[in-house]
Amino acid sequence: xxQRVVERARESKRPARGARLRAAASALLVVGLISGxxxxxxxxxxxxxxxxxxxxxxxxxxxxVVEIPAADRxxxxxxxxxxxxxxxxxxxxxxxxxxxxxxxxxGCAPCRVEAPELAAVDAEFQGQGVSFLGVNLYDGAAxxxxxxxxxxxxxxxxxxxxxxxIKLAFAGETPLNAVPVTIVLDKHGRVAAxxxxxxxxxxxxxxxxxxxxxES
Numbered sequence: 001x002x003q004r005v006v007e008r009a010r011e012s013k014r015p016a017r018g019a020r021l022r023a024a025a026s027a028l029l030v031v032g033l034i035s036g037x038x039x040x041x042x043x044x045x046x047x048x049x050x051x052x053x054x055x056x057x058x059x060x061x062x063x064x065v066v067e068i069p070a071a072d073r074x075x076x077x078x079x080x081x082x083x084x085x086x087x088x089x090x091x092x093x094x095x096x097x098x099x100x101x102x103x104x105x106x107g108c109a110p111c112r113v114e115a116p117e118l119a120a121v122d123a124e125f126q127g128q129g130v131s132f133l134g135v136n137l138y139d140g141a142a143x144x145x146x147x148x149x150x151x152x153x154x155x156x157x158x159x160x161x162x163x164x165x166i167k168l169a170f171a172g173e174t175p176l177n178a179v180p181v182t183i184v185l186d187k188h189g190r191v192a193a194x195x196x197x198x199x200x201x202x203x204x205x206x207x208x209x210x211x212x213x214x215e216s
Contacts, residue, residue, distance in 0.1 A: 063197035065204060070215065076189030079169035081158030084136065084144035089158060091189055097131045098192075098212045099185040100205070103176055104157075105138040106147045110198035111180045115151035117202045118182070121209065122155055124202075129187075130209055133158060135166055137179065186212050 080090040102118055104111035122132045134157030136144045144157050160167050167176060173191050174181050182195040182205065193208045 063200070064195075065208070066194045066196070067208065068192055068194075070186070070192075073186065073190035073192065074173070077169055077173060077185060077191065078189070079158075079166045080163065081135070081160075081166040082162035083156045084141040084148070084159055085156045086141075089133065089156070094131050094133070094185075095189070096187055097129050098125075098187060098209055099189070100130070100132045100209060101135060101170070101183045101185065102132070103135045103137060103170075103179045103181045103183075105136055105179065106143045107138070108179055112147075112151065114180055114199040115147070115153055117199050117205070119152045119154065120202045121205050122153075124206060125209060125213070128213065130213060131155070135160060135170075137161075137167070137176070184208050184212055186215060 076091070078091045080088060083089055100118070100121070104115075106112075118132065122130075132155035134144075134148075134153070134155060136157040137160045139147075139159070140161060141159060144159060147153070148157070158166050170176065170183065174183060174194050174196065180198055182199060183191055184193040184195075184205075186192040192212045195205065195208075199205055
């Protein structure tokens with residue numbers, strides 16, 4: 001199976017805009033290299049992903065993105081679950097949508113850091129055929145909703161403590177022994193990409209979601 005695996009380095013700044021800002025960013029990068037710092041002023045993984053050159057970056061934190069070509073994707077993932085907002089959900093509720101599924105729990109520090117990034121991408125694609133669903137692995141409804149309110153997460157989460165079958169539905173698609181893990185399902189419910197580890201910037205997830213949305 002052909003897969004593109006990308007490892008992303010930590011960054012401290014977003015891409016600069018305008019000629020003067022680019023020049024300033026380049027100067028800062030040179031200084032950083034001379035002094036032995038690892039910080040950079042661009043988003044190398046985002047640029048690499050867009051260029052499609054299949055080169056890899058090794059991230060100190062182990063963050064990894066795996067994109068799966070359409071021809072290599074497995075069967076649609078079918079699932080059901082109990083929501084922290086009340087009621088139930090299933091894969092049928094998201095038929096025809098690109099679905100982003102994020103596995104997390106309230107006591108997970110990286111989950112807290114990445115929550116605003118996920119919320120930003122969710123807001124970016126509102127009304128465009130993209131849905132988000134959290135899967136809370138360990139908490140009850142009250143703790144799950146408190147987390148969502150604190151970090152500005154508008155989408156619901158399925159509670160694995162109420163119905164563990166949702167974990168089993170995804171177990172064959174990605175390891176869930178360490179979180180956070182984010183999976184992007186295409187319009188047919190097939191796994192199009194896996195993001196393993198903390199998402200520090202929204203740009204990579206935005207790019208993957210947009211590509212999945214544009215697929216026929």
